[in-house]
Amino acid sequence: MRIEAYERIFMILAGLMLVLGIVGIGIGALVAGVHVPSPAGRIDPRALSTTPPFDQPGLRDLGGGKYEAVVIARAWQFQPDEIQVPVGATVTFTLASPDVIHGFVLTGTNANVMVIPGQISQVTARFDQPGEYLWVCHEYCGFGHHQMYGKVVVR
Ligand code: CUA
Numbered sequence: 001m002r003i004e005a006y007e008r009i010f011m012i013l014a015g016l017m018l019v020l021g022i023v024g025i026g027i028g029a030l031v032a033g034v035h036v037p038s039p040a041g042r043i044d045p046r047a048l049s050t051t052p053p054f055d056q057p058g059l060r061d062l063g064g065g066k067y068e069a070v071v072i073a074r075a076w077q078f079q080p081d082e083i084q085v086p087v088g089a090t091v092t093f094t095l096a097s098p099d100v101i102h103g104f105v106l107t108g109t110n111a112n113v114m115v116i117p118g119q120i121s122q123v124t125a126r127f128d129q130p131g132e133y134l135w136v137c138h139e140y141c142g143f144g145h146h147q148m149y150g151k152v153v154v155r
Contacts, residue, residue: 039119040094048072048098059083059091067091069152073102073115073137076144084153087130091152095121102148103139114139127154 003011048054053070057079060068069091072079085091095104095115102115109125127133137148 039116040122041120042118043096043120045096045098045117048096053094054096059085065089069093071095071104071150073097073104073148075099075102075142076137076148078135078137078148078150081150082153083150084155085127087154088126088128089154090124090126092122092124095123100141101139102137102141104135105138106133106135106152108133111135112138125152127152130154 043051043054054072057070057072060070062068065088067085067089069083071093073095074097093104093111095113096119097115097117099117101117104115104121104123105112106125111123111125113121113123115121131154133152133154135150135152137145141148
Protein backbone atom coordinates (compact mmCIF):
# COMPACT_ATOMS: atom_id res chain seq x y z
CA MET A 1 0.00 0.00 0.00
CA ARG A 2 1.32 3.41 -0.92
CA ILE A 3 0.87 6.44 1.31
CA GLU A 4 1.06 9.89 -0.24
CA ALA A 5 3.89 12.09 1.00
CA TYR A 6 1.50 14.78 2.30
CA GLU A 7 -0.60 12.19 4.05
CA ARG A 8 2.47 10.72 5.68
CA ILE A 9 3.54 14.18 6.91
CA PHE A 10 0.09 14.87 8.35
CA MET A 11 0.04 11.51 10.08
CA ILE A 12 3.43 12.16 11.68
CA LEU A 13 2.37 15.68 12.73
CA ALA A 14 -0.87 14.39 14.22
CA GLY A 15 1.04 11.73 16.15
CA LEU A 16 3.55 14.30 17.42
CA MET A 17 0.76 16.64 18.56
CA LEU A 18 -0.86 13.81 20.48
CA VAL A 19 2.38 12.88 22.23
CA LEU A 20 3.28 16.52 22.96
CA GLY A 21 -0.22 17.14 24.36
CA ILE A 22 -0.01 14.21 26.75
CA VAL A 23 3.54 15.14 27.82
CA GLY A 24 2.40 18.74 28.30
CA ILE A 25 -0.46 17.71 30.57
CA GLY A 26 1.92 15.50 32.56
CA ILE A 27 4.50 18.26 33.02
CA GLY A 28 1.79 20.79 33.84
CA ALA A 29 0.34 18.50 36.51
CA LEU A 30 3.78 17.91 38.03
CA VAL A 31 4.92 21.55 37.97
CA ALA A 32 1.64 23.06 39.16
CA GLY A 33 1.03 20.27 41.68
CA VAL A 34 -2.37 19.59 40.15
CA HIS A 35 -4.06 16.50 41.50
CA VAL A 36 -7.51 15.05 41.11
CA PRO A 37 -9.35 14.83 44.45
CA SER A 38 -9.41 11.21 45.50
CA PRO A 39 -11.85 9.64 47.95
CA ALA A 40 -10.76 9.88 51.59
CA GLY A 41 -12.61 6.67 52.35
CA ARG A 42 -15.65 4.56 51.60
CA ILE A 43 -18.98 4.55 53.34
CA ASP A 44 -22.32 2.81 52.94
CA PRO A 45 -24.64 5.64 51.84
CA ARG A 46 -27.69 3.84 53.27
CA ALA A 47 -26.10 3.76 56.72
CA LEU A 48 -24.75 7.32 56.63
CA SER A 49 -26.88 8.60 59.52
CA THR A 50 -25.58 5.86 61.83
CA THR A 51 -21.94 5.77 60.69
CA PRO A 52 -19.40 7.98 62.48
CA PRO A 53 -18.55 10.75 61.96
CA PHE A 54 -21.69 11.38 59.90
CA ASP A 55 -23.99 10.30 62.73
CA GLN A 56 -23.04 13.63 64.31
CA PRO A 57 -22.46 16.20 61.56
CA GLY A 58 -21.05 19.55 62.59
CA LEU A 59 -17.85 21.33 63.52
CA ARG A 60 -15.11 19.81 65.67
CA ASP A 61 -12.29 21.82 67.21
CA LEU A 62 -9.10 19.81 66.71
CA GLY A 63 -6.97 22.37 68.55
CA GLY A 64 -4.16 24.59 67.27
CA GLY A 65 -6.47 26.49 64.94
CA LYS A 66 -7.50 23.33 63.12
CA TYR A 67 -11.10 22.27 62.68
CA GLU A 68 -13.00 19.49 61.01
CA ALA A 69 -16.43 20.18 59.53
CA VAL A 70 -18.42 16.99 59.00
CA VAL A 71 -21.07 17.87 56.44
CA ILE A 72 -23.75 15.72 54.86
CA ALA A 73 -24.75 16.72 51.33
CA ARG A 74 -28.25 15.45 50.65
CA ALA A 75 -31.07 16.36 48.32
CA TRP A 76 -31.44 19.27 48.82
CA GLN A 77 -29.54 20.71 51.70
CA PHE A 78 -26.23 20.68 53.47
CA GLN A 79 -26.25 19.57 57.07
CA PRO A 80 -25.04 21.72 58.74
CA ASP A 81 -25.43 24.66 56.36
CA GLU A 82 -23.41 27.10 58.45
CA ILE A 83 -20.24 26.86 60.51
CA GLN A 84 -18.44 29.57 62.46
CA VAL A 85 -14.68 29.67 62.93
CA PRO A 86 -12.16 32.28 64.09
CA VAL A 87 -9.82 34.13 61.70
CA GLY A 88 -6.81 32.01 60.79
CA ALA A 89 -8.67 28.71 61.12
CA THR A 90 -7.82 25.77 58.90
CA VAL A 91 -10.93 23.74 58.23
CA THR A 92 -11.03 20.26 56.75
CA PHE A 93 -14.43 19.50 55.28
CA THR A 94 -15.39 15.84 55.43
CA LEU A 95 -18.34 15.24 53.15
CA ALA A 96 -20.60 12.38 52.14
CA SER A 97 -23.94 11.92 50.40
CA PRO A 98 -26.72 9.47 51.26
CA ASP A 99 -28.52 9.84 47.92
CA VAL A 100 -27.18 11.27 44.65
CA ILE A 101 -24.02 12.97 43.43
CA HIS A 102 -23.57 16.46 44.83
CA GLY A 103 -20.77 18.98 44.66
CA PHE A 104 -19.02 21.28 47.09
CA VAL A 105 -17.27 24.46 46.02
CA LEU A 106 -16.24 27.10 48.53
CA THR A 107 -16.01 30.65 47.19
CA GLY A 108 -12.79 32.54 47.80
CA THR A 109 -10.81 29.30 48.26
CA ASN A 110 -9.66 26.50 45.98
CA ALA A 111 -11.79 23.93 47.83
CA ASN A 112 -13.78 22.15 45.15
CA VAL A 113 -14.83 18.52 45.29
CA MET A 114 -17.54 16.15 44.16
CA VAL A 115 -19.57 14.29 46.76
CA ILE A 116 -20.32 10.84 45.40
CA PRO A 117 -22.53 8.35 47.28
CA GLY A 118 -20.32 5.63 48.76
CA GLN A 119 -17.28 7.88 49.04
CA ILE A 120 -16.00 10.24 51.69
CA SER A 121 -14.68 13.47 50.19
CA GLN A 122 -12.26 15.79 51.94
CA VAL A 123 -11.00 19.28 51.18
CA THR A 124 -9.14 21.73 53.37
CA ALA A 125 -9.29 25.51 53.34
CA ARG A 126 -7.65 28.20 55.45
CA PHE A 127 -9.50 31.37 56.38
CA ASP A 128 -7.17 34.33 56.94
CA GLN A 129 -9.75 37.05 56.34
CA PRO A 130 -12.93 37.63 58.32
CA GLY A 131 -16.16 37.41 56.37
CA GLU A 132 -18.69 35.00 55.00
CA TYR A 133 -17.65 32.32 52.55
CA LEU A 134 -20.49 30.81 50.59
CA TRP A 135 -20.37 27.18 49.55
CA VAL A 136 -22.68 25.73 46.94
CA CYS A 137 -23.54 22.43 45.36
CA HIS A 138 -22.12 22.67 41.86
CA GLU A 139 -23.26 19.29 40.59
CA TYR A 140 -26.80 19.30 39.24
CA CYS A 141 -28.74 17.04 41.60
CA GLY A 142 -32.36 17.59 40.73
CA PHE A 143 -35.32 19.81 41.53
CA GLY A 144 -33.86 21.59 44.55
CA HIS A 145 -30.25 21.87 43.35
CA HIS A 146 -30.31 25.67 43.47
CA GLN A 147 -31.29 25.56 47.16
CA MET A 148 -28.18 23.65 48.18
CA TYR A 149 -25.78 26.06 49.77
CA GLY A 150 -24.20 26.96 53.05
CA LYS A 151 -21.58 29.27 54.48
CA VAL A 152 -18.54 29.60 56.66
CA VAL A 153 -18.66 32.62 58.95
CA VAL A 154 -15.15 33.75 59.89
CA ARG A 155 -14.81 36.17 62.80
CU1 CUA B 1 -26.82 18.93 45.35
CU2 CUA B 1 -26.83 20.11 43.28
